[in-house]
Amino acid sequence: MLLSLDLSDPRPIHDQVAAAIRRAITQGTYVPGDRLPPARDLADALGINANTVLRALRELRDEGLLEFRRGRGVSVQRLPDPKSALESLARELVEEAGRYGYSKDDVIEILRGLP
Protein backbone atom coordinates (compact mmCIF):
# COMPACT_ATOMS: atom_id res chain seq x y z
CA MET A 1 0.00 0.00 0.00
CA LEU A 2 1.53 3.27 -1.15
CA LEU A 3 0.72 6.19 1.14
CA SER A 4 1.73 9.81 0.85
CA LEU A 5 1.34 12.59 3.42
CA ASP A 6 1.85 16.29 2.87
CA LEU A 7 4.01 17.47 5.74
CA SER A 8 2.88 21.07 5.37
CA ASP A 9 -0.84 20.26 5.07
CA PRO A 10 -2.68 22.08 7.86
CA ARG A 11 -5.46 19.46 8.00
CA PRO A 12 -5.40 17.08 10.97
CA ILE A 13 -3.08 14.14 10.33
CA HIS A 14 -5.82 11.54 10.74
CA ASP A 15 -7.80 13.24 7.95
CA GLN A 16 -4.73 13.15 5.73
CA VAL A 17 -4.09 9.51 6.52
CA ALA A 18 -7.72 8.69 5.73
CA ALA A 19 -7.39 10.51 2.40
CA ALA A 20 -4.14 8.69 1.63
CA ILE A 21 -5.63 5.29 2.39
CA ARG A 22 -8.77 6.14 0.40
CA ARG A 23 -6.56 7.05 -2.52
CA ALA A 24 -4.47 3.90 -2.18
CA ILE A 25 -7.64 1.81 -2.21
CA THR A 26 -8.97 3.69 -5.24
CA GLN A 27 -5.89 3.32 -7.38
CA GLY A 28 -4.42 0.23 -5.80
CA THR A 29 -4.72 -3.44 -6.38
CA TYR A 30 -7.21 -3.78 -3.58
CA VAL A 31 -10.56 -5.45 -4.13
CA PRO A 32 -13.33 -5.91 -1.57
CA GLY A 33 -12.31 -8.53 0.98
CA ASP A 34 -8.57 -7.77 0.81
CA ARG A 35 -6.88 -7.14 4.12
CA LEU A 36 -5.10 -3.90 4.83
CA PRO A 37 -1.64 -3.93 6.40
CA PRO A 38 -1.86 -3.72 10.21
CA ALA A 39 -2.36 -0.20 11.57
CA ARG A 40 0.91 -0.43 13.48
CA ASP A 41 2.84 -1.13 10.26
CA LEU A 42 1.28 1.85 8.57
CA ALA A 43 2.02 4.03 11.60
CA ASP A 44 5.63 2.82 11.81
CA ALA A 45 6.19 3.48 8.13
CA LEU A 46 4.65 6.95 8.27
CA GLY A 47 6.40 7.79 11.51
CA ILE A 48 3.16 8.68 13.29
CA ASN A 49 1.20 7.37 16.25
CA ALA A 50 -0.73 4.11 15.76
CA ASN A 51 -3.81 5.72 17.32
CA THR A 52 -3.82 8.34 14.57
CA VAL A 53 -3.89 5.60 11.95
CA LEU A 54 -6.64 3.78 13.86
CA ARG A 55 -8.68 6.98 13.93
CA ALA A 56 -8.29 7.30 10.15
CA LEU A 57 -9.30 3.67 9.69
CA ARG A 58 -12.41 4.24 11.83
CA GLU A 59 -13.34 7.23 9.65
CA LEU A 60 -13.11 5.04 6.57
CA ARG A 61 -15.12 2.33 8.27
CA ASP A 62 -17.82 4.89 9.02
CA GLU A 63 -17.81 5.81 5.34
CA GLY A 64 -18.40 2.14 4.59
CA LEU A 65 -15.10 1.60 2.77
CA LEU A 66 -13.53 -0.61 5.39
CA GLU A 67 -14.72 -3.39 7.59
CA PHE A 68 -13.28 -4.28 11.02
CA ARG A 69 -13.38 -7.91 12.00
CA ARG A 70 -12.20 -9.33 15.24
CA GLY A 71 -9.11 -11.44 14.69
CA ARG A 72 -9.04 -10.77 10.97
CA GLY A 73 -7.96 -7.18 11.05
CA VAL A 74 -9.18 -4.52 8.68
CA SER A 75 -10.36 -5.37 5.19
CA VAL A 76 -11.80 -3.49 2.24
CA GLN A 77 -15.60 -3.54 2.25
CA ARG A 78 -16.22 -1.71 -1.00
CA LEU A 79 -14.29 0.53 -3.32
CA PRO A 80 -14.90 4.29 -3.14
CA ASP A 81 -17.49 5.39 -5.66
CA PRO A 82 -16.03 6.96 -8.80
CA LYS A 83 -17.25 10.46 -7.91
CA SER A 84 -15.48 10.62 -4.56
CA ALA A 85 -12.39 9.09 -6.13
CA LEU A 86 -12.44 11.83 -8.78
CA GLU A 87 -13.02 14.44 -6.11
CA SER A 88 -9.98 13.39 -4.18
CA LEU A 89 -7.88 13.45 -7.37
CA ALA A 90 -9.27 16.93 -8.18
CA ARG A 91 -8.40 18.11 -4.67
CA GLU A 92 -4.84 16.93 -5.18
CA LEU A 93 -4.69 18.62 -8.57
CA VAL A 94 -5.77 21.93 -7.04
CA GLU A 95 -3.20 21.51 -4.25
CA GLU A 96 -0.49 20.80 -6.79
CA ALA A 97 -1.53 23.84 -8.81
CA GLY A 98 -1.35 25.95 -5.66
CA ARG A 99 2.27 24.93 -5.21
CA TYR A 100 3.07 26.43 -8.63
CA GLY A 101 1.08 29.57 -7.83
CA TYR A 102 -2.08 28.74 -9.81
CA SER A 103 -5.52 29.26 -8.36
CA LYS A 104 -8.49 26.90 -8.63
CA ASP A 105 -9.92 29.12 -11.39
CA ASP A 106 -6.65 28.76 -13.32
CA VAL A 107 -7.03 24.99 -13.05
CA ILE A 108 -10.59 25.21 -14.32
CA GLU A 109 -9.35 27.27 -17.27
CA ILE A 110 -6.72 24.62 -17.98
CA LEU A 111 -9.35 21.90 -17.80
CA ARG A 112 -11.59 23.83 -20.22
CA GLY A 113 -8.69 24.15 -22.64
CA LEU A 114 -8.19 20.38 -22.75
CA PRO A 115 -9.50 18.67 -25.87
Next chain:
Amino acid sequence: MTDRTRALAVAVPWGALVAAAILAVPAALSDRLPDPLATHWGSSGIDGTTSATGMTVFTLLFWLLPWAVLVGVMLFAQPRTRAGRSGWWASLVGWGLLTVSMTCSIVYANLDAPEARLAGSPGWDIALVLAVAFGGAALAGFLGRGAPDQPNPAPADLPTVRLHPGRRTVWVGRVVSLSMIISSVIGVAVVVVAGATMLVGLLPADALWIMPGLLLIAVAGAFTGTVRVRIGEHGLAIGFGPFGWPGKHIPLDRIESAWTEQRTPAQVGGWGWRGLPGNTTLMLRGGECLVVAETSGKRVAVSVDDAARGASLLNALAAERSHHVA
Protein backbone atom coordinates in the same frame (compact mmCIF):
# COMPACT_ATOMS: atom_id res chain seq x y z
CA MET B 1 44.09 -18.65 -17.28
CA THR B 2 40.42 -19.52 -17.51
CA ASP B 3 38.55 -21.34 -14.81
CA ARG B 4 38.53 -24.47 -16.94
CA THR B 5 42.25 -24.60 -17.73
CA ARG B 6 43.06 -23.88 -14.08
CA ALA B 7 40.72 -26.67 -12.98
CA LEU B 8 42.23 -29.15 -15.45
CA ALA B 9 45.78 -28.05 -14.62
CA VAL B 10 45.05 -29.11 -11.04
CA ALA B 11 42.82 -32.11 -11.75
CA VAL B 12 45.25 -33.97 -14.03
CA PRO B 13 48.34 -33.93 -11.74
CA TRP B 14 46.07 -34.48 -8.73
CA GLY B 15 44.56 -37.54 -10.40
CA ALA B 16 48.03 -38.92 -11.12
CA LEU B 17 49.24 -38.12 -7.60
CA VAL B 18 46.34 -39.92 -5.93
CA ALA B 19 46.72 -42.90 -8.27
CA ALA B 20 50.46 -43.02 -7.51
CA ALA B 21 49.75 -42.98 -3.77
CA ILE B 22 47.23 -45.82 -4.17
CA LEU B 23 49.89 -47.86 -5.98
CA ALA B 24 52.90 -46.84 -3.94
CA VAL B 25 51.72 -47.12 -0.34
CA PRO B 26 50.84 -50.85 -0.37
CA ALA B 27 53.77 -51.60 -2.70
CA ALA B 28 56.34 -49.89 -0.48
CA LEU B 29 55.15 -51.82 2.55
CA SER B 30 54.40 -55.10 0.76
CA ASP B 31 57.00 -57.09 2.75
CA ARG B 32 55.24 -56.12 5.98
CA LEU B 33 51.71 -56.91 4.71
CA PRO B 34 49.89 -60.25 4.47
CA ASP B 35 48.39 -61.36 1.16
CA PRO B 36 45.38 -61.44 0.97
CA LEU B 37 44.67 -58.34 3.01
CA ALA B 38 41.87 -57.82 5.44
CA THR B 39 39.74 -55.20 3.68
CA HIS B 40 36.32 -55.31 5.27
CA TRP B 41 35.24 -55.30 8.86
CA GLY B 42 31.84 -56.22 10.20
CA SER B 43 30.41 -56.12 13.67
CA SER B 44 32.11 -59.43 14.54
CA GLY B 45 35.53 -58.56 13.15
CA ILE B 46 37.11 -59.14 9.77
CA ASP B 47 34.57 -60.40 7.24
CA GLY B 48 36.25 -59.69 3.93
CA THR B 49 39.70 -60.24 2.48
CA THR B 50 41.10 -59.26 -0.91
CA SER B 51 44.38 -60.02 -2.59
CA ALA B 52 46.87 -57.17 -2.56
CA THR B 53 46.58 -56.77 -6.33
CA GLY B 54 42.79 -56.93 -6.15
CA MET B 55 42.67 -54.21 -3.54
CA THR B 56 44.97 -51.95 -5.54
CA VAL B 57 42.92 -52.41 -8.72
CA PHE B 58 39.66 -51.85 -6.87
CA THR B 59 40.96 -48.71 -5.15
CA LEU B 60 42.34 -47.38 -8.43
CA LEU B 61 38.91 -47.76 -10.06
CA PHE B 62 37.26 -46.30 -6.96
CA TRP B 63 39.35 -43.19 -7.61
CA LEU B 64 39.75 -43.04 -11.38
CA LEU B 65 36.09 -43.49 -12.40
CA PRO B 66 34.76 -40.53 -10.37
CA TRP B 67 37.85 -38.57 -11.35
CA ALA B 68 37.09 -39.20 -15.04
CA VAL B 69 33.50 -38.10 -14.49
CA LEU B 70 34.70 -34.88 -12.84
CA VAL B 71 37.12 -34.14 -15.66
CA GLY B 72 34.34 -34.86 -18.14
CA VAL B 73 32.04 -32.47 -16.31
CA MET B 74 34.68 -29.74 -16.46
CA LEU B 75 35.25 -30.37 -20.19
CA PHE B 76 31.68 -30.68 -21.38
CA ALA B 77 29.45 -29.18 -18.68
CA GLN B 78 31.61 -26.66 -16.85
CA PRO B 79 29.82 -25.54 -13.69
CA ARG B 80 28.77 -21.91 -13.99
CA THR B 81 27.41 -21.24 -10.54
CA ARG B 82 29.25 -20.74 -7.31
CA ALA B 83 27.56 -23.79 -5.79
CA GLY B 84 28.52 -25.84 -8.86
CA ARG B 85 32.18 -24.78 -8.74
CA SER B 86 32.40 -25.40 -5.00
CA GLY B 87 30.84 -28.83 -5.42
CA TRP B 88 33.27 -29.74 -8.21
CA TRP B 89 36.38 -28.76 -6.25
CA ALA B 90 35.10 -30.34 -3.07
CA SER B 91 34.41 -33.62 -4.91
CA LEU B 92 37.80 -33.66 -6.65
CA VAL B 93 39.85 -33.01 -3.53
CA GLY B 94 37.58 -34.75 -1.01
CA TRP B 95 37.22 -37.97 -2.99
CA GLY B 96 40.98 -38.13 -3.64
CA LEU B 97 41.78 -37.63 0.04
CA LEU B 98 39.13 -40.18 1.01
CA THR B 99 40.63 -42.79 -1.32
CA VAL B 100 44.22 -42.21 -0.19
CA SER B 101 43.42 -42.08 3.51
CA MET B 102 41.21 -45.18 3.20
CA THR B 103 44.12 -47.02 1.58
CA CYS B 104 46.43 -45.88 4.35
CA SER B 105 43.93 -46.96 6.98
CA ILE B 106 43.63 -50.47 5.49
CA VAL B 107 47.39 -50.78 5.15
CA TYR B 108 47.86 -49.60 8.73
CA ALA B 109 45.37 -52.17 10.04
CA ASN B 110 47.16 -54.96 8.18
CA LEU B 111 50.67 -53.81 8.95
CA ASP B 112 52.90 -56.55 10.40
CA ALA B 113 49.99 -59.02 10.61
CA PRO B 114 51.22 -62.55 9.67
CA GLU B 115 47.87 -63.24 7.91
CA ALA B 116 44.65 -61.39 7.17
CA ARG B 117 42.53 -62.83 9.96
CA LEU B 118 45.05 -61.60 12.53
CA ALA B 119 44.96 -58.02 11.23
CA GLY B 120 43.97 -55.25 13.58
CA SER B 121 40.78 -53.36 13.05
CA PRO B 122 40.54 -49.71 12.17
CA GLY B 123 39.37 -47.63 15.09
CA TRP B 124 40.06 -43.97 15.60
CA ASP B 125 41.62 -43.75 12.15
CA ILE B 126 38.13 -44.08 10.58
CA ALA B 127 37.32 -40.72 12.14
CA LEU B 128 40.64 -39.39 10.87
CA VAL B 129 39.87 -40.65 7.33
CA LEU B 130 36.52 -38.86 7.34
CA ALA B 131 37.93 -35.72 8.92
CA VAL B 132 40.71 -35.50 6.33
CA ALA B 133 38.28 -36.09 3.45
CA PHE B 134 35.59 -33.67 4.61
CA GLY B 135 38.07 -31.08 5.81
CA GLY B 136 39.89 -31.17 2.48
CA ALA B 137 36.59 -31.07 0.58
CA ALA B 138 35.37 -28.08 2.55
CA LEU B 139 38.62 -26.20 2.08
CA ALA B 140 38.75 -26.97 -1.66
CA GLY B 141 35.10 -26.02 -2.09
CA PHE B 142 35.78 -22.72 -0.36
CA LEU B 143 38.95 -21.94 -2.31
CA GLY B 144 37.39 -22.96 -5.63
CA ARG B 145 34.14 -21.05 -5.17
CA GLY B 146 35.22 -18.30 -7.55
CA ALA B 147 33.43 -15.02 -8.08
CA PRO B 148 29.90 -14.55 -6.75
CA ASP B 149 27.14 -15.56 -9.13
CA GLN B 150 25.98 -12.81 -11.41
CA PRO B 151 22.22 -12.80 -10.98
CA ASN B 152 19.87 -11.65 -13.71
CA PRO B 153 20.82 -8.11 -14.63
CA ALA B 154 18.54 -5.36 -13.40
CA PRO B 155 15.95 -4.43 -16.00
CA ALA B 156 16.82 -1.36 -18.05
CA ASP B 157 13.58 0.50 -17.36
CA LEU B 158 13.16 0.57 -13.62
CA PRO B 159 9.72 1.39 -12.26
CA THR B 160 9.49 4.69 -10.44
CA VAL B 161 6.97 7.18 -9.10
CA ARG B 162 7.06 10.96 -8.95
CA LEU B 163 7.82 12.20 -5.46
CA HIS B 164 6.39 15.53 -4.43
CA PRO B 165 8.60 17.79 -2.36
CA GLY B 166 7.31 18.21 1.16
CA ARG B 167 5.46 14.93 1.15
CA ARG B 168 6.34 11.81 3.04
CA THR B 169 5.64 8.78 0.87
CA VAL B 170 5.82 5.27 2.22
CA TRP B 171 4.88 1.80 1.10
CA VAL B 172 3.75 -1.04 3.33
CA GLY B 173 3.44 -4.56 2.03
CA ARG B 174 2.79 -7.86 3.64
CA VAL B 175 2.55 -11.49 2.72
CA VAL B 176 1.02 -14.35 4.63
CA SER B 177 2.15 -17.92 4.19
CA LEU B 178 -0.85 -20.14 4.57
CA SER B 179 1.22 -23.31 4.88
CA MET B 180 3.30 -21.95 7.75
CA ILE B 181 0.24 -20.59 9.55
CA ILE B 182 -1.49 -23.95 9.14
CA SER B 183 1.53 -25.87 10.43
CA SER B 184 1.65 -23.49 13.36
CA VAL B 185 -2.04 -23.97 14.12
CA ILE B 186 -1.68 -27.75 13.87
CA GLY B 187 1.34 -27.59 16.16
CA VAL B 188 -0.61 -25.65 18.77
CA ALA B 189 -3.60 -27.98 18.44
CA VAL B 190 -1.42 -31.05 18.94
CA VAL B 191 0.25 -29.47 21.96
CA VAL B 192 -3.14 -28.74 23.49
CA VAL B 193 -4.60 -32.17 22.74
CA ALA B 194 -1.46 -34.02 23.86
CA GLY B 195 -1.26 -31.94 27.02
CA ALA B 196 -4.89 -32.64 27.86
CA THR B 197 -4.47 -36.37 27.16
CA MET B 198 -1.48 -36.52 29.48
CA LEU B 199 -3.36 -34.72 32.19
CA VAL B 200 -6.19 -37.25 32.19
CA GLY B 201 -3.60 -40.05 32.06
CA LEU B 202 -4.39 -41.51 28.64
CA LEU B 203 -0.93 -40.78 27.35
CA PRO B 204 2.10 -41.67 29.47
CA ALA B 205 3.60 -38.59 31.02
CA ASP B 206 7.06 -39.55 29.79
CA ALA B 207 5.91 -38.60 26.28
CA LEU B 208 6.27 -35.06 27.57
CA TRP B 209 9.54 -34.72 25.68
CA ILE B 210 7.66 -34.13 22.42
CA MET B 211 6.06 -30.98 23.78
CA PRO B 212 9.03 -28.60 23.39
CA GLY B 213 9.47 -29.74 19.79
CA LEU B 214 5.84 -29.13 18.90
CA LEU B 215 5.83 -25.83 20.71
CA LEU B 216 8.93 -24.83 18.77
CA ILE B 217 7.19 -25.64 15.46
CA ALA B 218 4.17 -23.64 16.51
CA VAL B 219 6.22 -20.63 17.59
CA ALA B 220 8.46 -20.79 14.53
CA GLY B 221 5.41 -20.95 12.28
CA ALA B 222 3.83 -17.98 13.98
CA PHE B 223 7.07 -16.01 13.65
CA THR B 224 7.72 -16.79 10.01
CA GLY B 225 4.19 -17.16 8.67
CA THR B 226 3.86 -13.47 7.93
CA VAL B 227 6.37 -11.05 6.56
CA ARG B 228 5.94 -7.31 6.50
CA VAL B 229 7.91 -5.01 4.28
CA ARG B 230 8.19 -1.28 4.83
CA ILE B 231 9.72 1.24 2.49
CA GLY B 232 10.26 4.87 3.38
CA GLU B 233 12.93 7.50 3.94
CA HIS B 234 14.70 5.03 6.23
CA GLY B 235 15.10 2.56 3.39
CA LEU B 236 13.80 -1.00 3.23
CA ALA B 237 12.75 -2.93 6.31
CA ILE B 238 11.71 -6.57 6.23
CA GLY B 239 10.23 -7.99 9.43
CA PHE B 240 9.04 -11.44 10.41
CA GLY B 241 5.97 -12.37 12.34
CA PRO B 242 3.71 -10.53 14.73
CA PHE B 243 6.47 -8.36 16.19
CA GLY B 244 8.43 -7.65 13.05
CA TRP B 245 11.38 -9.46 14.55
CA PRO B 246 13.76 -10.90 13.51
CA GLY B 247 14.09 -8.47 10.65
CA LYS B 248 16.42 -7.03 8.09
CA HIS B 249 17.02 -3.38 7.28
CA ILE B 250 18.75 -1.90 4.26
CA PRO B 251 19.25 1.88 4.44
CA LEU B 252 18.54 3.95 1.33
CA ASP B 253 22.19 4.75 0.65
CA ARG B 254 22.91 1.05 0.15
CA ILE B 255 20.11 0.60 -2.38
CA GLU B 256 21.01 0.66 -6.04
CA SER B 257 17.70 -0.24 -7.63
CA ALA B 258 14.56 -2.32 -7.21
CA TRP B 259 12.17 -4.17 -9.48
CA THR B 260 9.81 -7.12 -9.46
CA GLU B 261 10.32 -10.66 -10.65
CA GLN B 262 8.14 -13.73 -10.72
CA ARG B 263 9.82 -16.39 -8.61
CA THR B 264 8.63 -19.73 -7.32
CA PRO B 265 9.81 -21.84 -4.37
CA ALA B 266 11.05 -24.43 -6.88
CA GLN B 267 13.32 -21.84 -8.51
CA VAL B 268 14.90 -20.60 -5.31
CA GLY B 269 15.06 -23.97 -3.55
CA GLY B 270 12.17 -23.92 -1.14
CA TRP B 271 10.49 -21.71 1.42
CA GLY B 272 12.09 -19.30 3.86
CA TRP B 273 15.46 -17.62 3.41
CA ARG B 274 16.99 -19.18 0.31
CA GLY B 275 20.11 -18.77 -1.75
CA LEU B 276 23.72 -18.03 -1.00
CA PRO B 277 24.98 -14.94 0.81
CA GLY B 278 24.87 -12.10 -1.67
CA ASN B 279 21.79 -13.34 -3.49
CA THR B 280 19.02 -14.36 -1.14
CA THR B 281 15.28 -14.70 -1.48
CA LEU B 282 12.79 -14.63 1.35
CA MET B 283 10.18 -16.94 -0.13
CA LEU B 284 6.78 -17.36 1.47
CA ARG B 285 4.74 -18.00 -1.63
CA GLY B 286 5.39 -18.24 -5.36
CA GLY B 287 4.66 -15.24 -7.56
CA GLU B 288 5.53 -11.58 -7.46
CA CYS B 289 8.72 -10.77 -5.59
CA LEU B 290 10.35 -7.46 -4.76
CA VAL B 291 13.99 -7.66 -5.85
CA VAL B 292 16.49 -5.15 -4.50
CA ALA B 293 20.03 -4.64 -5.79
CA GLU B 294 22.40 -3.18 -3.22
CA THR B 295 25.27 -0.91 -4.17
CA SER B 296 27.62 -3.65 -2.95
CA GLY B 297 26.24 -5.92 -5.69
CA LYS B 298 24.20 -8.03 -3.30
CA ARG B 299 20.65 -9.01 -4.19
CA VAL B 300 17.78 -9.43 -1.76
CA ALA B 301 14.34 -10.58 -2.84
CA VAL B 302 11.16 -11.02 -0.86
CA SER B 303 7.86 -12.47 -1.99
CA VAL B 304 5.32 -9.79 -1.21
CA ASP B 305 2.01 -8.56 -2.59
CA ASP B 306 1.86 -5.26 -4.49
CA ALA B 307 5.64 -5.39 -4.97
CA ALA B 308 5.60 -3.20 -8.10
CA ARG B 309 4.54 -0.10 -6.14
CA GLY B 310 7.15 -0.83 -3.51
CA ALA B 311 9.88 -1.14 -6.16
CA SER B 312 8.76 2.13 -7.78
CA LEU B 313 8.90 4.01 -4.51
CA LEU B 314 12.27 2.52 -3.58
CA ASN B 315 13.76 3.60 -6.92
CA ALA B 316 12.31 7.10 -6.54
CA LEU B 317 13.60 7.48 -2.98
CA ALA B 318 17.04 6.12 -3.86
CA ALA B 319 17.29 8.46 -6.86
CA GLU B 320 16.18 11.44 -4.77
CA ARG B 321 18.72 10.63 -2.11
CA SER B 322 21.66 10.26 -4.50
CA HIS B 323 20.52 13.52 -6.11
CA HIS B 324 20.71 15.31 -2.76
CA VAL B 325 24.08 13.79 -1.93
CA ALA B 326 25.58 14.64 -5.30
